[in-house]
Amino acid sequence: MASADSETRPQEAIPQAVKIIIAGGFGAGKTTLVASVSEITPLSTEEVMTEASYGVDDIGGVEHKTTTTVALDFGRITINHDIVLYLFGTPGQNRFWFMWDELAEGALGAVVLADTRRLDTCFHAVDFFERRGVPFVVAVNRFEGSTVYREEEVREALDVSAEVPIVLADARERESCKEVLVELVTHVIRGRDPVMSG
Amino acid sequence: MRTDGVHGHEAAADGPPEETLRDPVPNTRRHDGEPGEERFLRPFAVTAGDPGAHAVLGPEHAGVDMLSLVVAARVPGRHEWLRPEREAILDHALRARTVVELAAEVGLPVGQVRGIVAAMIADGSLQRCGPSRPLGRQDILHAVLAGLCSL
Numbered sequence: 001m002a003s004a005d006s007e008t009r010p011q012e013a014i015p016q017a018v019k020i021i022i023a024g025g026f027g028a029g030k031t032t033l034v035a036s037v038s039e040i041t042p043l044s045t046e047e048v049m050t051e052a053s054y055g056v057d058d059i060g061g062v063e064h065k066t067t068t069t070v071a072l073d074f075g076r077i078t079i080n081h082d083i084v085l086y087l088f089g090t091p092g093q094n095r096f097w098f099m100w101d102e103l104a105e106g107a108l109g110a111v112v113l114a115d116t117r118r119l120d121t122c123f124h125a126v127d128f129f130e131r132r133g134v135p136f137v138v139a140v141n142r143f144e145g146s147t148v149y150r151e152e153e154v155r156e157a158l159d160v161s162a163e164v165p166i167v168l169a170d171a172r173e174r175e176s177c178k179e180v181l182v183e184l185v186t187h188v189i190r191g192r193d194p195v196m197s198g
Numbered sequence: 199m200r201t202d203g204v205h206g207h208e209a210a211a212d213g214p215p216e217e218t219l220r221d222p223v224p225n226t227r228r229h230d231g232e233p234g235e236e237r238f239l240r241p242f243a244v245t246a247g248d249p250g251a252h253a254v255l256g257p258e259h260a261g262v263d264m265l266s267l268v269v270a271a272r273v274p275g276r277h278e279w280l281r282p283e284r285e286a287i288l289d290h291a292l293r294a295r296t297v298v299e300l301a302a303e304v305g306l307p308v309g310q311v312r313g314i315v316a317a318m319i320a321d322g323s324l325q326r327c328g329p330s331r332p333l334g335r336q337d338i339l340h341a342v343l344a345g346l347c348s349l
Contacts, residue, residue, distance in 0.1 A: 014294045016329035017265040043302035079345030082331045185343040
């Protein structure tokens, strides 16, 4: 077949794709945060798993078992010619953790969105990133009508170490979400480059 | 003013829910000639029965992950009429795209697209592309920080 190389081989610079994970319990505002800072309307894809047998059986060729489809939302921020940042909202329910491993692989870091009315829903996320050694910040999403907690109270309730930044955020506000991401990346750089911490 | 109970389902009230649970059949509607008519194909049918292409889990997948960048290395051919997924992927990969974007655009689960993409790289239909300027982790972090600050 005639090659389409001349048309399809891109002459433009190909950027490096990097990612940040937005985690938190169901309804904590992950999708809202992604939408607030993404330059595109967040895209959605799916993952399919064979629920009954995952982790138990070899599922190859045994497609008649119960399968589950879980949505995965993501947004994009073009940083510059060389880098495109993807923001992935994690599936909120614990049983979809099989996806977290791949999402976390190579991620620059993670934001754990905490809903103070249901702080317990983000325990698992905190635990996951601590165990995986993925640097993260906790962003306390301010919901109308929720009690305002001080940073220390949230820190104590979540039992995260003193180095992990805890910031207040409003997932609906672009500026606020931007600050959360800046806080995360600053935290990651500080952790990797002790010269910068001071 | 919402009640806590309503807030508990905040995502559903504000837009698409963060998780959707559906029945097994992937949505391949967008490839169909007939609008609104679903094609009922099992995942292994979409990947042409190739067990290697069908893995729905695991980053071990031939080194192709969600953020791998690929570009079409040829135009869709006549033999693609039985494999509309490949044609759709080729159509969307005229410029370098990530696997996860292709999945969203062709409306297939990302695990399946990863498998198909791996097979298409192997048969020369797609070409994997690395970044034009590979950067170290620290350079990336500083660039991302600067980029976010200037948003």
